[in-house]
Amino acid sequence: MDDSQVDIDLVSRFVNRETSQEEERLILEWLERSHENRKQFADLMLNVSLRSMLVDPERERCEEEMLDLLRLRIDADSSVEEFRLRRRRWILPFVAFAAACVALFLIFTPFSSIRRDNTSEERYQFSFTNTKQIVASVTLGDNTKVMLKPGAQVEYDVTGFGDRRILKLVGEAFFEVAPDSLRPFTVKTGNIGVEVLGTAFSVRACDSSPESEVVLERGSVRILSPEGYPLVTISPDQRAVFNVADGGLRVESINAVPYIAENYNLITLSNASIAEIVASIEQSFSVNLVFDGNTDKSGKYFFSYSVTDSVEDILSILEFISGQRFEIHSSTLNINQ
Amino acid sequence: MTVGKHSLQGERDSFDDLCRKNYASLLSYARLFVPVHVAQDVVQDVLLGVWKKRDRLDLDSGLGNYMVRAVYNRCMNIIEREKVSSRYVDSYRNRITSLLSSEYLDPDRNPVILKMYSNDLRKTLDSAISNLPDRCAEVFRMSYEQHLSEKEISEKLGISVRTVETHIYNALKKLRMQLASMEIS
Numbered sequence: 001m002d003d004s005q006v007d008i009d010l011v012s013r014f015v016n017r018e019t020s021q022e023e024e025r026l027i028l029e030w031l032e033r034s035h036e037n038r039k040q041f042a043d044l045m046l047n048v049s050l051r052s053m054l055v056d057p058e059r060e061r062c063e064e065e066m067l068d069l070l071r072l073r074i075d076a077d078s079s080v081e082e083f084r085l086r087r088r089r090w091i092l093p094f095v096a097f098a099a100a101c102v103a104l105f106l107i108f109t110p111f112s113s114i115r116r117d118n119t120s121e122e123r124y125q126f127s128f129t130n131t132k133q134i135v136a137s138v139t140l141g142d143n144t145k146v147m148l149k150p151g152a153q154v155e156y157d158v159t160g161f162g163d164r165r166i167l168k169l170v171g172e173a174f175f176e177v178a179p180d181s182l183r184p185f186t187v188k189t190g191n192i193g194v195e196v197l198g199t200a201f202s203v204r205a206c207d208s209s210p211e212s213e214v215v216l217e218r219g220s221v222r223i224l225s226p227e228g229y230p231l232v233t234i235s236p237d238q239r240a241v242f243n244v245a246d247g248g249l250r251v252e253s254i255n256a257v258p259y260i261a262e263n264y265n266l267i268t269l270s271n272a273s274i275a276e277i278v279a280s281i282e283q284s285f286s287v288n289l290v291f292d293g294n295t296d297k298s299g300k301y302f303f304s305y306s307v308t309d310s311v312e313d314i315l316s317i318l319e320f321i322s323g324q325r326f327e328i329h330s331s332t333l334n335i336n337q
Numbered sequence: 338m339t340v341g342k343h344s345l346q347g348e349r350d351s352f353d354d355l356c357r358k359n360y361a362s363l364l365s366y367a368r369l370f371v372p373v374h375v376a377q378d379v380v381q382d383v384l385l386g387v388w389k390k391r392d393r394l395d396l397d398s399g400l401g402n403y404m405v406r407a408v409y410n411r412c413m414n415i416i417e418r419e420k421v422s423s424r425y426v427d428s429y430r431n432r433i434t435s436l437l438s439s440e441y442l443d444p445d446r447n448p449v450i451l452k453m454y455s456n457d458l459r460k461t462l463d464s465a466i467s468n469l470p471d472r473c474a475e476v477f478r479m480s481y482e483q484h485l486s487e488k489e490i491s492e493k494l495g496i497s498v499r500t501v502e503t504h505i506y507n508a509l510k511k512l513r514m515q516l517a518s519m520e521i522s
Contacts, residue, residue, distance in 0.1 A: 305426075
């Protein structure tokens with residue numbers, strides 16, 4: 001790469017994440033040489049990113065989708081505010097669950113038109129249980145990724161979800177929900193519902209404990225009572241804990257990324273051969289990999305990855321460090337009836 | 338609800354306007370630090386934060402600088418937290434981002450950033466389009482602003498589809514060149 005000038009096309013491809021690893025290595029080397037180089041590259045990045053956004057035909061459409069999602073979140077936020085104001089008047093009778101039941105019903109009536117839950121009609125066609133000892137990853141038809149801890153089970157309707165996306169969960173799982181402003185995504189557990197307006201969160205709802213927990217990493221979710229009434233909307237880096245025994249709900253601050261990383265992100269291999277790394281990846285993602293076994297088998301590597309990453313990304317890193325090519329041969333899921 | 342300068346609907350309209358004016362430029366800034374889908378969340382979270390604090394901020398004052406800094410801070414937080422998580426891969430890309438983000442991409446240390454990114458993107462695009470030849474600009478606007486298909490445009494203007502395609506192609510080419518030589522200020 002020329003010492004003094006960097007190619008705009010290269011910067012453009014870097015911003016669009018289209019550069020190869022070799023190109024990125026060269027860029028890094030060039031950047032490390034001088035302050036001038038770094039300044040030039042950064043200014044070009046800033047220019048290029050803004051301009052490509054300006055003339056991108058996809059932009060308007062994506063923008064509208066994103067703005068719709070934002071509006072949904074704001075609406076959800078303000079409806080919870082209103083709900084909270086009315087709720088205070090009767091929360092004590094509710095906890096006592098006595099003759100106040102009738103009064104409860106009357107107060108709830110204005111909201112019944114908002115909640116369209118009809119639990120008697122729901123049927124779940126597809127069920128998946130994680131019978132392994134490590135976190136298993138499932139991708140749903142709408143591109144939502146669910147990472148299940150050992151023993152966790154999900155049920156959902158695999159044929160397109162209809163106009164709502166509902167998934168039932170027992171146990172613990174981490175969700176990365178594909179955005180779809182027309183179809184809200186709801187996770188139902190025995191104790192709480194989680195309505196998703198944003199993207200990445202974990203839910204813990206085990207049969208053995210009266211407490212259910214939701215930790216939000218990115219985006220926005222609304223916690224629902226078992227009947228489907230909104231309890232609270234939480235923001236990133238918050239944890240909501242709902243106790244079904246006493247109806248208590250608390251929301252606290254938490255550093256979500258390390259918390260979730262610790263719980264769902266496990267695989268670190270030290271001094272492992274390529275074959276061992278491949279076996280580990282195959283197990284984590286339920287795939288079969290094909291690679292050229294003829295090359296040097298003696299190399300030992302340190303390799304670490306998360307089950308939240310895509311297999312393709314992980315393989316490209318493995319290819320880079322080992323110099324071998326890998327292919328995904330097939331994908332198999334462990335399906336339990 | 339809060340009593341402010343505007344009615345509730347007026348507040349919402351102001352906010353909608355703010356979002357439209359800034360969404361694209363904030364996104365194109367955020368994606369320099371994190372992947373696009375994370376960048377989308379960052380920008381949403383910042384805009385939502387503005388909405389929640391609307392009592393204390395003046396929605397009409399543009400807020401551009403404030404939001405650029407908010408995006409920067411959030412992205413930096415995400416990067417810092419990623420670094421300590423066990424899933425962090427020390428890739429070349431991550432090292433490049435690290436190298437550039439604390440000085441060269443910091444809005445308070447690189448004066449170019451606030452100038453470029455806290456502006457109404459539409460105004461910039463509009464003035465670039467108005468510099469195109471009349472027919473070309475007309476076709477381009479029908480396509481990108483009114484979202485008409487090439488067939489619909491050709492029927493409305495009484496020209497062939499091929500001509501429509503050529504106009505759009507030329508418009509894009511000219512816009513790219515113009516924006517490349519324009520000082521975005």
